[in-house]
Structures are given as C-alpha cells and as structure tokens.
Amino acid sequence: MNVTWTVTPVGYQRIAKRCPACNIKRDFTPSGAIRVNSQKKLLDIWSIYKCTHCDYTWNISLFSRLHVSKIKPELYYRLMMNDADTVQHFSCDIAMLKRNNAELSGRPDCRIQERWSLCLTRGNQVTVHIRIPRPFQISLLSILQKQLMLSAGEIRRRIASGQIRGVTLKMLKSRKLKDLEYSFKMSKETLYARRRIILTHREKQTS
Numbered sequence: 001m002n003v004t005w006t007v008t009p010v011g012y013q014r015i016a017k018r019c020p021a022c023n024i025k026r027d028f029t030p031s032g033a034i035r036v037n038s039q040k041k042l043l044d045i046w047s048i049y050k051c052t053h054c055d056y057t058w059n060i061s062l063f064s065r066l067h068v069s070k071i072k073p074e075l076y077y078r079l080m081m082n083d084a085d086t087v088q089h090f091s092c093d094i095a096m097l098k099r100n101n102a103e104l105s106g107r108p109d110c111r112i113q114e115r116w117s118l119c120l121t122r123g124n125q126v127t128v129h130i131r132i133p134r135p136f137q138i139s140l141l142s143i144l145q146k147q148l149m150l151s152a153g154e155i156r157r158r159i160a161s162g163q164i165r166g167v168t169l170k171m172l173k174s175r176k177l178k179d180l181e182y183s184f185k186m187s188k189e190t191l192y193a194r195r196r197i198i199l200t201h202r203e204k205q206t207s
C-alpha cells in the first residue's frame with residue numbers, strides 16, 4: 001500500500017531584521033505589494049515587506065536586471081497585478097530569501113494533500129512518499145506530526161521500535177530538505193494510530 005503526501009506552504013515565511021523605526025529586531029512579512037521598475041528593457045522586481053509592528057518597509061529583490069524577454073508574460077502580468085498567490089509563492093522561496101541575506105523567522109504552516117494507491121500485496125507495511133514540489137522551511141518531523149497526529153516523542157519511539165523504517169531522526173529533524181521526494185515505510189498501526197480513517201471495506205477487496 002502506498003500513501004503520498006504532497007506538502008505545500010500556506011501563509012508567509014517571516015523574516016527577521018532590525019527595524020530602524022522600532023529600533024529592535026522585528027519580524028517582517030510581505031505587504032502584498034510588488035514593485036516593478038523597468039529601464040531599457042531591464043526589470044528590477046521587489047516584494048515589499050513590512051515590519052509586523054510598524055509600517056517600516058523593506059524591499060526584497062525577486063529579480064534584478066532581468067531582461068524583459070527572459071520573464072514569462074504570465075508571471076510578469078501577475079507581478080504587475082500584485083497577485084496574492086504570487087506574493088505567497090515567492091515569500092516561501094528559500095533560495096530567493098538567501099540571495100537577499102534574509103534571516104528566516106519561524107516557518108509557514110503547510111497544507112498536506114493525501115493520495116492513496118492500494119495494491120495487492122499483503123502485509124502490515126505502508127510505503128509513505130512525501131513530495132515537496134517547492135522547498136520551503138519545514139521538517140519531515142513536523143509533517144509526520146501533523147499528518148499522523150502523533151507527538152515528536154511518539155514518532156521517536158516508533159522509529160526506535162522499527163514501526164517507522166527507512167528514515168533517521170536526524171533526517172526527520174533537518175529543515176534543509178534537498179530532495180523533493182522522500183520515501184519510507186511505516187506500519188499500518190502507526191498510520192492509523194490517531195486517525196479516524198476507515199478503509200476496511202476497500203482493503204478486504206484488494207488484499
């Protein structure tokens with residue numbers, strides 16, 4: 001049996017910076033506005049961030065000196081329109097934030113979409129695939145906690161007892177996810193421990 005979890009960010013990745021108006025370090029989030037400057041067919045595009053305590057703004061560069069022919073017209077249009085999904089999309093772009101030397105603060109919430117594929121093999125094992133189409137600040141551990149509704153301690157115990165296999169605690173805790181897909185195995189009991197999903201009928205048909 002295979003389960004695929006596709007994980008995408010919800011909300012903004014906050015960034016921390018000393019706010020000159022507040023005079024201390026504050027969190028900044030996108031204001032929702034995009035600024036586009038065009039000069040001789042070269043584009044400079046910023047997402048305007050705001051201090052969460054005052055209105056002090058900070059420009060985060062999305063594209064610098066980009067020739068207008070190099071940007072997809074659809075993306076250019078969305079940026080010109082201050083499209084909310086596009087602002088959100090870039091706000092979780094870790095590589096872009098790194099280029100801006102932005103210090104990450106906390107992490108965005110995530111949405112997990114679950115897909116099942118049942119196969120004819122018997123047994124107690126479920127192969128779990130976690131897909132992260134676009135990397136953002138998240139650990140596999142927090143995905144497991146959210147989706148299995150188990151505490152970090154319970155997940156640790158299940159790794160120790162072999163109920164979750166093919167992944168180490170170190171890998172689960174890392175927030176520097178490189179591969180876009182991770183696969184490991186867990187017992188059905190682990191998958192169902194806290195969740196109320198009844199698949200008995202379909203399982204009888206297929207196993």
Ligand SMILES: [Zn+2]
Pocket residue numbers: 019020021022023026051052053054055056
């Ligand atoms: Zn401020």
